[in-house]
Amino acid sequence: MIKVFKLPDLGEGLTESEIVAWLVAPGDEVTLNQHIADVETAKAVVELPSPFAGVVSVLHQPAGVVVRVGEPIVSFDIGGEPDPLPTADAAAPAAADAAPVEQREANLVGYGPTVERGGHPQRRARPGGGPAVPADQAGSDPAAPAVRETPVPQSTHPPTAADAEPDRVAPAPAAAGQPAAASATERPRSTPPVRALARDLGIDLTTVTGTGRDGLITRDDVRAHLTESVPATGLPGAPPDRSRPETLVRETRSPIKSLRKLTAAAMVQSAFTAPHVTEFLTIDVTPTVDLLDSLRADRQLADAGIGILAVVAKALCLAVGRTPSVNTRWDEPAGEIVQFHHVNLGIAAATPRGLLVPNIVDADRLDLRGLAAALAELTTAARAGSTTPAALSGGTITITNIGVFGIDAGTPILNPGEAAILAMGAIRSRPWEYRGKIALRKVLTLSLSFDHRLVDGEQGSRFLADIGTILADPVRVLTMV
Structure with a gap:
């Protein structure tokens, strides 16, 4: 059956x-x-x-x-x-x-x-x-x-x-020792994966000679035909013929699907629904860099994997407690503002599939070691493609680390339904005013985008300044909690 x-x-x-x-x-x-x-x-x-x-x-x-x-x-x-x-x-x-x-x-x-x-x-x-x-x-x-x-x-x-x-149409028997080729009146004999490969490469299977039994066209036949036809067609796979610029491939098209399709729809919805405001703050984070060096030297914390992203995440969670409006949601159908009393921290992750934003549930309840472990687990799952759908929903505020790409600042778009997103840039050694003199210091730029329906300029500025204060002088945390 x-x-x-x-x-x-x-x-x-x-x-x-x-x-x-x-x-x-x-x-x-x-x-x-x-x-x-x-x-x-x-x-x-x-x-x-x-x-x-x-x-x-x-x-x-x-x-x-x-x-x-x-x-x-x-x-x-x-x-x-x-x-x-x-x-x-x-x-x-x-x-x-x-x-x-x-x-x-x-x-x-x-x-x-x-x-x-x-x-x-x-x-x-x-x-x-x-x-x-x-x-x-x-x-x-x-x-x-x-x-x-x-x-x-x-x-x-x-x-x-x-x-x-x-x-x-059944192919006519080929001459002894000769591969069978498809005629103009019959459908070339091939398997679906071979037809898909030919379609992706822009090859007409009726022009390909099959070397398989009874003229079956194989993948090797398609690739061999591609190599042979490059000089005449300009298909990828060989150096372009500079003497014939008209043979160069001008464009390649691919379908919009899966994660890319969802991301595009979400970004369009966010960009044209929430009025974005972006503010920037450049700070001297040398004390934080020194703190990380000391944590790595500590035998009890050497294997914790605590990095700058974990410190920024902790600083954000502490700053949320002082400016709760950044941890809210605009519920249009209900006509309500939803205030969250927990922080589900989204971390924007670049993966082979595209951009994912899994979140750390109750990140505000984790210490620095716990945040570092959660970040490592989240990153590993995202790169392996094993992130669960549940981990991709329910976020309340997001961090995106554009510094790993060597970028200093940007204007990030809000994750739909959230009130704020923080972008952290690259840490660079720069001449900086320090105690009345110019010194080489570690400098970082933070970019905060927020929904102006939910967060006023004063609130957004105070929130960003609090994060900057913690990173510029981690000891000041004692005066903020």
Whole structure:
């Protein structure tokens, strides 16, 4: 019995997700709740568990494709008797295993040679795995229940190439020792990953000669064709022909999806909803740098990993207590201002997927060591792509460290729903007035953007000045708490 698994709503109210990598192949036996794929939502990469125990029959969607909630993504053979009443759109005959290996591979969706995508390896399909469900059923009937049975009709004769793929004309036998090439009237024989590679590189498969069995076009064929055609087409992969500037690639287009799509929508909403004000403060942080050096020399704190970001985070949490208006939210539908009595500190993190802002829950209750540990855990999860959706929501105020990129200052955009965001620049050695003389000091610029509906200029200035005071003279904390 075949069970079709459709992409579920992952509980975030999102309508689509991208399949980052499949961890199973047709023919694999899986258990209930086994991790079968990594799926990227607009917020995080999450593990997709199997809803059935059985054998993977067919993958309806390849890795790298954005799939809408409710579309079929994988079918399982869970055993038992097949439905005796086949429907018109039933699965391909079980006797398809009698077809050539290359033909069965061409019918598999999303599996080819091992490749890397987003840091996740994709596995090669094993030919001959279980009964297949036609790929043209993918995306059909999105309003149907999340799980449905697809009967597998019995066949009394081996299927032909036309039976397996009606839109493909069987290629004529090639001359002995010669690879078969696709004619102008037939669809080139290739697997979905190869077609995706050709589409990404802008290559027409009808111009590619397949070297696989029966003229099957492989990835190596596409790459070889790309190398051969570079001098004439100007495709990437070889030095451009300067004598023919018209052959240079002028632009490359990629779809807007997942995290980039969500980030763009959030930034537009924030920029055009909250009236931003940005203030700057440049301070001498030599005492803080000296403090960090002494902490690293302390045997009890040497392994705590306390850095400048942890100190700035602690200074911000202390300053919030003196200016609580920066830790609020404007609730437009309710017509209310929400005052938070805790600090969920968001940390903007640059990752291979794009910008993430996970938060440290109750950061104001942590000491310096605790903040350093939380920052290390947060950064590791963000870079590994394992940040949970829960960690990306509920923030009340944010810090972005642009100093790691060598930037001194900027005008950060508020994380939607928050009243303030602090950007910390690079620490630089500069000539600075110190005790009536010019000395080489460690200097840092802070940039604070805030929502002027929630934070007045005086409040924002006082909040920024408090952070600056703590960093310029950490001992002054004793007079502020």
